[in-house]
Amino acid sequence: MREIVFDTETTGFNPAEGHKLVEIGCIEMINRVETGRDFHRYINPLRSMPAEAEAVHGLSENFLSDKPLFGDVAADLLEFIGDAPLVAHNANFDFTFLNWELQACGLEPISLTRMVDTLAIARTRHPGAKLSLDALCSRYGIDRSQRIKHGALLDAQLLSQVYVELKGGRQIGLSLAESSAALVDDAAFAAVPIERLFRPARPHRASDAELARHAVFVSTLVEPLWNELTQSA
Template structure:
């Protein structure tokens, strides 16, 4: 099963209010194991970066000034995503911006039935607890010491580890083949009933027979030589 764990950074909280996507980071997982394939891009937002947004992710107007616009990278982004399920933390936010940018270009938006929201999963599994990415990393002992500012690819990589924990823990990755590929032996008899082993024959060589006869000949008054009537 192929899944894409992704995260976005934006100029604000609402695409419909004029905010834009400025960064996306995607990590490929197959059967809940990271494959090492990632996609990461920055986008020129075609508007000024609000100071409050810059304080969160550190992406300034100057940094983004020479970055491509979304329409210049959309094809390679969609090619990487393919038809995989998409995993995000507070996924409606990230889907809102991704589909907003796609809709702005007249492209087909991504169906919401492909969305997996790890915030919803965390609320169900840990009701009443904090469900931020930082809080879940702390809960599951995931090292985030290198996370100073929000960054789309780094956050997606951390979310991969959180997602594995939310879906059953690290032991999920131990299965390297699918159930269909595992050969299950079919027993002809009930394994709970002890079955007798077939008799094994150990034939003697002529030399072994000759040495045995010589040994027996040296025995004095062997029992099998006594007179049974005596």
Template structure:
């Protein structure tokens, strides 16, 4: 299963108020594991950068002055996203900005049905707790010490680790889940073994219970011990 974890940085909070996308970072997951592929881009916003936004992500207009417009890289972005589910923290915010930029260049909006929001997941898993990225990284033991300011690719990488942990952890991709049997397993039931491949030789089960001879040898050994410690407590 292919999924895309992504994050954005912007000039403000509301695309309807004229705020623009300035950075996007995307991480590809295959079967809940990072594939090593990512997409990262900065964009010129065609407007000023408010001081409060720059304080959050550190992206100044001086830095963004020579960066391309969104239109110049939209084809690369859409090719990378493909038709995969899109995972973001407070996903409605990120979807809103990406869709606003897509509308400006005459491209179809991202389908909300593809949206997976880790804030909503966290609220269900940990009601009443803090659900920001820093707090969740602490809860799940994810190192965020290198996160001095917000950054789209860095935050997407942290979110990828967080999403993996929130959806079952690393073991989800190790083949430990039971094979589909057409019926739900009872809670606490043992996981059935995977079917034995036809190329594997059959081996008789090995006995694990002590034999009568083993028990006799053990009794003889114990009888020969000189003042064993456990007799002091009898």
């Protein structure tokens, strides 16, 4: 099954208030294994960058000024994601911005039925726990040392690993065992008579000769310890 794990960076929290998408990063997975294909674009929002947003992702107005507009990358983005389910952390936020930008370009929004929200999955798996991307990386032992600031592609890469763990980790499923068993030739494991060799019980009592030798050995001991123990008793 093909899935796309993605993340976005924006100028703020609400596109209805004039905030825009400034970065998008996508990771392709097939059967929950990364294929090595990704999609990453910086986007010129044609507006100023609030200081609080820049502090989160480090993308300045000057840096984004020569980047393409969303409309210039929309076709390539839609081609990359195809009809695959889209996995994101707090996916409502990313879908809201993505669909707002698509509709602003006169394109059809992406159906919410394709949305897979890892935050909702994490709430079910770990109720009451911290569920940020950083917290989940720590829980599952995923290296996030390069995550100094938020970045759409890096966060999508981290999320792809978190998503695998949330769905059970890289374990061999029973279905694989069943399919492998179907390949086994039962005739090769037909019951074969086993010839069992009868062996008499081994004697464990010391022989008279062994007892005699032991008595001679004991008689050579000078002031054996057990004599003291016997006298004190």
